[in-house]
Amino acid sequence: ILNVEQSPQSLHVQEGDSTNFTCSFPSSNFYALHWYRWETAKSPEALFVMTLNGDEKKKGRISATLNTKEGYSYLYIKGSQPEDSATYLCALGDSNYQLIWGAGTKLIIKP
Amino acid sequence: SAVISQKPSRDICQRGTSLTIQCQVDSQVTMMFWYRQQPGQSLTLIATANQGSEATYESGFVIDKFPISRPNLTFSTLTVSNMSPEDSSIYLCSVEAQGLGGELFFGEGSRLTVL
Numbered sequence: 001i002l003n004v005e006q007s008p009q010s011l012h013v014q015e016g017d018s019t020n021f022t023c024s025f026p027s028s029n030f031y032a033l034h035w036y037r038w039e040t041a042k043s044p045e046a047l048f049v050m051t052l053n054g055d056e057k058k059k060g061r062i063s064a065t066l067n068t069k070e071g072y073s074y075l076y077i078k079g080s081q082p083e084d085s086a087t088y089l090c091a092l093g094d095s096n097y098q099l100i101w102g103a104g105t106k107l108i109i110k111p
Numbered sequence: 112s113a114v115i116s117q118k119p120s121r122d123i124c125q126r127g128t129s130l131t132i133q134c135q136v137d138s139q140v141t142m143m144f145w146y147r148q149q150p151g152q153s154l155t156l157i158a159t160a161n162q163g164s165e166a167t168y169e170s171g172f173v174i175d176k177f178p179i180s181r182p183n184l185t186f187s188t189l190t191v192s193n194m195s196p197e198d199s200s201i202y203l204c205s206v207e208a209q210g211l212g213g214e215l216f217f218g219e220g221s222r223l224t225v226l
Binding site for chain 1: 115120151152153154155156203205213214215216217218219220
């Protein structure tokens with residue numbers, strides 16, 4: 001059974017500081033790595049879908065990197081703002097197009 | 112992209128009752144997915160709903176407990192039957208708007224509390 005681990009489970013960051021967190025996954029059966037942001041009372045929203053080793057993607061102040069050989073992805077947030085407070089989920093897509101989800105990192109931005 | 116309307120957004124239910132969650136998509140999609148997130152846990156896929164055929168259930172989920180309807184390409188329902196407190200979760204419907212392996216679009220979720 002494939003397992004996707006996210007760390008830390010939760011994170012408190014001062015407004016304006018930068019932060020990052022990790023998604024770890026078994027490197028075999030890799031097809032794609034998804035990142036989603038889930039704000040309270042809203043729909044989860046896709047941030048990135050990455051498929052290539054060494055991929056780096058950026059959306060505004062948020063960026064992500066992917067290392068498929070060692071089985072991890074980092075999500076970075078530069079200059080955290082209150083609106084970044086959310087749970088960040090990663091999901092591993094395997095060769096059968098099944099998504100295996102991590103439990104998420106809950107990010108709280110302190111003003 | 113896809114816009115998904117899901118209702119109810121939340122409900123408090125009594126043990127032993129059933130509740131049906133509705134999911135409406137603004138475009139035609141082949142597959143719709145139903146997920147559950149129990150407190151502190153990962154998103155778990157319950158089943159995949161295809162129009163015109165029975166839903167495909169994941170290990171640990173059965174049709175008698177979670178019957179699904181998919182009458183057309185834009186609508187689906189999930190019923191949580193004979194609820195117990197362990198069914199207290201957020202239930203989400205989602206679609207893949209760009210085909211297999213693409214990003215998912217989600218409804219806003221239905222937060223069920225079973226007393």
